[in-house]
Amino acid sequence: MAKIIVAISGGKASAWCADWALKNYPKEDVILYFNDTKWEHPDLYRFLDDLSKHFNHPITWDSDGRNPEQLFYGNSALANNRMPFCSRILKAERMQKYYKDGDVLVFGIGADEPHRSNRIVGVYQTVAVKTGKWCKLKFPLISENTTNQ
Numbered sequence: 001m002a003k004i005i006v007a008i009s010g011g012k013a014s015a016w017c018a019d020w021a022l023k024n025y026p027k028e029d030v031i032l033y034f035n036d037t038k039w040e041h042p043d044l045y046r047f048l049d050d051l052s053k054h055f056n057h058p059i060t061w062d063s064d065g066r067n068p069e070q071l072f073y074g075n076s077a078l079a080n081n082r083m084p085f086c087s088r089i090l091k092a093e094r095m096q097k098y099y100k101d102g103d104v105l106v107f108g109i110g111a112d113e114p115h116r117s118n119r120i121v122g123v124y125q126t127v128a129v130k131t132g133k134w135c136k137l138k139f140p141l142i143s144e145n146t147t148n149q
Contacts, residue, residue, distance in 0.1 A: 006106040021140075
């Protein structure tokens with residue numbers, strides 16, 4: 001059975017998407033998925049706990065156990081916008097390993113960020129060709145025309 005996997009970052013967009021998914025899909029099919037970089041502010045972890053309680057739904061935490069500093073040493077470089085290996089390794093690749101063929105992935109990308117949604121679509125098309133794991137991508141902030149206003 002396909003799962004609905006909501007990428008939870010700790011921001012308001014991903015929290016909104018979690019609420020949207022839990023209202024639009026059977027609760028037992030929804031996975032609230034958080035990539036822990038082991039480098040987050042303590043208040044983020046508190047907020048995630050509050051979200052889980054608010055939704056009465058667990059958050060699945062995933063991590064390869066390393067933090068960005070460990071990746072800096074391992075790559076002999078500091079990550080930056082031209083070498084975003086922290087985001088790629090600690091977040092994107094973890095999600096790509098986690099989801100199963102047929103799952104629905106939900107991202108909190110807004111209508112004001114089409115470059116980000118387009119990039120994610122391209123990445124997951126490439127992943128699907130390489131792995132044979134096809135997923136459906138949802139961007140509910142865009143499809144529901146939801147803004148910060």
